[in-house]
Amino acid sequence: MSETAPLKPILKSNPQIMLEDAAELVLCKPRLIPLKSFTLEKLEKMQQEAEKARQQVNSDQNE
Amino acid sequence: MDPFYLALSLFRRRKYDKCIDVCTSILEKQSLDQAVWCLKMRAMTQRIYVDDIESEEIPENDFLEDNAVATAPRPGTSMKTSQPPKTGALGSRPRTATGRPISGVSRPGTQNRPGTALDRLRTARPVTGQSARAIRLGTAAMLSQKEGPFIQVSRLNLAKYAKKSRTYLFYHEGDVRNAMELAVQATQYCDFKDWWWKVQLAKCYVALNLIREAEQQLRSVLKQHYHVESFIRLTRIYIRLDQPLSAMEICKSGVEVFPKDVSIMTELARLTEALNDTSTSVKYYRTIVIEDAMNTEAIACIGMYHFYNHQPELALRYYRRVLAMGAHSVELYNNLGLCCLYSQQLDLTYPCFQRALELATDPLVRAEVWYNLSHLAIAAGDMELAIRCLTLSISLDKTHASAYNNLAVLHHKTGNANLVKAYLTSAKELEPDLVEPQINLGLLQTAE
Structure with a gap:
């Protein structure tokens, strides 16, 4: 086999692509x-302080 | 030193508690000193003052709300039926449980999630527009006064006193009814010509949930005098009435009067974002950043836009800017970690998440951080770790629908089929608007 015939590409004029579409479950982002x-930070801080003050008063009343 | 001078100086240096103490001791000696009395009142108000435009809570998804104009609004004319994002459901950013797209900054009113422990604690819907928080602050402020209330409001002859005591009433005592009476008297006294009092009246109406009356007041204010605050308050009223287009119109006319005003532009940007028009909203935020380069809200929102638009490197730059401005919080480190992960800066990812976990105290936020850490594990290919992260997240927040969905997907991959469906259905039940569990359930059904 010294002479090799040039390879002929096989090209279809109307090719069909086969893809096996394995559906995967979707992750949430x-x-x-x-x-x-x-403002929100300030509000939360004030709320905590208010809560502390309330507990303080409550414990004072209990004593 | 003259004690009154000392009190004034303390007030200026914002040491309100000390200022109040000094005023009290002066008043014990001279109980009729009007200047001291006034200063004490101001100090007490300033101590618990918050910007109430920013802290206003707008009830979302309130089925008993009867202020909304249309019961079945056309698409695009209401917050509830806003146009779906154009990029397709999976390309868009995640949403909050109330169906709004998540935003770069959480504001009061956008943060609560129905179904969480916090939400369940509120047994009834609020009767007035005033937030529960405001009322609690007011009562706590009163409790901390051991000698009884400073002013016996019910005994006052309201017609005699002016401006300053109104703010005291509104903020400190939380007594909106009396504050409103005072505002009404004052407006009458000025022959309905003073715009400031009308704004105050509108504020009281909003707190009492009388939206239409407030709208009338603010409309008449805008005929008299242009002020940024009145534009923003009127916008808020239209948002309460679920008329985003009218709100937008008010904002735009506000921008015409005050070109490039940051607060009105912010309002406009938030509104467009809530209406799912993120690209326009980012345009507004960019103008804001040009005007005010330290505006955290604008920077964070632009960062989030880039992240969900597949440009995590850009998002990283914006969040790093926030970090450089001195913010130091769980949320920021978590976001930085995610941006690092997706822009391939893996060496920085772990430290960021570590910091976030160290700083997190609120279980709901911890749950979010663990949820995001599971994405890190998935990216590293460690399914075991990912499943553990998600389980931790769910143990901290039982209503985390996305975590349930992802857990289902991971169990599907590891071949643990019997758990998958259960997790997916619970995800769907927790958040019916979430797209992913629905898609996954559909896929499972076609596979069977």
């Missing part, structure tokens, strides 16, 4: 957490 706005 990662969630960025919304940052806290300045």
Whole structure:
């Protein structure tokens, strides 16, 4: 086999692509957490302080 | 030193508690000193003052709300029927449990999730527009006064006193009814010409849930005098009435009067974001950042936009800017960790999440961090670890629908078929609007 015939590409004029579509289950996306706005932080801080003050008063009344 | 001078100086340095103490000791000696009395009142108000435009809570999904104009609004004319995002359901960002797309910054009113422990604690719907928080702050402030209330409001002759005592009433005592009476008297006294009092009246109406009356007041204010606050308050009223388009119109006319005003632009950006029009909203946020380079809300929202638009490197830059501005919180470190993960900066990912977990105290936030850590594990290919992370997340927050969905998918991959369906159905029950469990359930059904 010294002479090799040049390879002929086989090209169909109307090709069909076969793809096996394995359906995969979908993951939910990662969630960025919304940052806290300045007002919200201040509100939460004040709420904690208010809670502390309330507990203080309650314990004073119990004594 | 003159004690009154000391009190004034303390007030200026914002040491309100000390200021109140000094005023009390002066008043014990001279009980009729009006200046001291006024200063004490101001200090007590300032101590618990919060920007009430920012802290206003707008009830979402309230089926008893009868203020909404249309019961079955056309698509695009209401917050509830806003147009779905154009990129397709899976390309968009995740949503909160109430169906709004999540935003870069949580504000009061956007943060609560129905079904969580916090929400269940509130047994009844609020009767007034005033938040439960405001009332609690008011009562706590009163409790901390051992000698009884500073002013016996019910005994006051309201017609005699002016501006300052109104803010005291509204903020400190939380007594909106009396504050409103005072505002009404004052408006009459000024022959209905003073815009400031009208705004205050509108504020009281909103707190008492009399939205239409508040709208009337603010409309008449805008005829007299242009002020940023009145524009923003009127916008909020239209949002309460579920008329986003009118709200948008008010904002736009506000921007015409005050070009590039940051607070009105922020309002506009939030509104467009809530209406699912993220690209327009980001345009507004970009203008805000040009005006005010330290605006955390705008930077965070642009960052989030880039993250869910498949540009995590850009998002990382924005969040790093927030970090450089001095913020130091769980949320920020969690977001930085995610941005690092998806922009291939793996060496920084673990430290970020570690910091986030160290800082997290609220179980709901911890649950979110563990949920995001499971994505890190999935990216590393460690399914065991991912499943553990998700289980931790669910143990902290029993209503985390996305975690249930992802747990189902992971069990499907590891071949644990009998758990998959159970997890998917519970995810769907917890958040009926979530797309992924529905798709997955459909896929499972076609496979059977």
